[in-house]
Amino acid sequence: MDDKKICEKVRMCIAQALGIDVEEVVPDAILFDDLGAESLDLLDIVFRLEKTFGIQIPRGGIQSSVLASEGVKEEDLVKDGILTPFGRERLKKEMPEVNPARIPEGFRAEDVATLFTVQTFINLAKRHLAAKEGKGA
Amino acid sequence: MNGIGIDITEVKRIQELSRRHKEFLSRVYTPREIEFCAKKKNKYQHLAARFAAKESVLKALGTGWSGRIGWTDVEVVNDRWGRPGVNTHGRVKEIVKERRIKKILISLSHCRDYAVACAQIVS
Numbered sequence: 001m002d003d004k005k006i007c008e009k010v011r012m013c014i015a016q017a018l019g020i021d022v023e024e025v026v027p028d029a030i031l032f033d034d035l036g037a038e039s040l041d042l043l044d045i046v047f048r049l050e051k052t053f054g055i056q057i058p059r060g061g062i063q064s065s066v067l068a069s070e071g072v073k074e075e076d077l078v079k080d081g082i083l084t085p086f087g088r089e090r091l092k093k094e095m096p097e098v099n100p101a102r103i104p105e106g107f108r109a110e111d112v113a114t115l116f117t118v119q120t121f122i123n124l125a126k127r128h129l130a131a132k133e134g135k136g137a
Numbered sequence: 138m139n140g141i142g143i144d145i146t147e148v149k150r151i152q153e154l155s156r157r158h159k160e161f162l163s164r165v166y167t168p169r170e171i172e173f174c175a176k177k178k179n180k181y182q183h184l185a186a187r188f189a190a191k192e193s194v195l196k197a198l199g200t201g202w203s204g205r206i207g208w209t210d211v212e213v214v215n216d217r218w219g220r221p222g223v224n225t226h227g228r229v230k231e232i233v234k235e236r237r238i239k240k241i242l243i244s245l246s247h248c249r250d251y252a253v254a255c256a257q258i259v260s
Contacts, residue, residue, distance in 0.1 A: 038147075038150075039192065040146065040147070040150045040151070040154065043161075043165075044158070047154075047157075047158040047160065047161065051158075058205075058207065074200075078199070078200070080199065081140070081200070082199075108199065109199055109200060110195070110196055110199055110200070
């Protein structure tokens, strides 16, 4: 499936889950702030993506499906609920679609979902499709 | 380590997701939670309260990030008097052990439209 098709399908999934016009679902739109999504909507979107693309996305796998599998220790990423400098750099690398200024010092791990943009889900779908097709994540 | 977390969930959304996605219940709830709620006349209120509970516990732990945490890692159980408590499984159970958490306290409430939960970590 080419990137344009993936992008179209992801935008449609998000628009349907949120009950909004697909024209509003532009790649750099922030799910919570710009499109009015809530945490349950993320779950709805994930289920729609899974059905649409025939993939399975674990909870917490939205921002990255590789953090837990590359030998990175959780305590190196987060301390007392706050991202460590290494964790922030890691997150910026894993989510290049997010403006780095939105991940300041003191950023809390539980707020990662507030960073999600439409592009986050496009990247997620691409990553899982690539893994499914054996191209590696 | 101490912590507190709160969450509110719209009952209607849980009902919609349950009907729209057949995998929703089994991915988010344990068999025991599903069985408990299924017996209730207002089962979606109870399911919404449990969803809020899972979110509030993860907020209290400050670990919304780990890719290894599953929805069923936090389970709401009820004692013989109906009081809710929390059982942990998988990665959340490991976190509880690592941080030497003694207890996770939970309080739930729901009405026709909304369910809320508040969790407190006691070390």
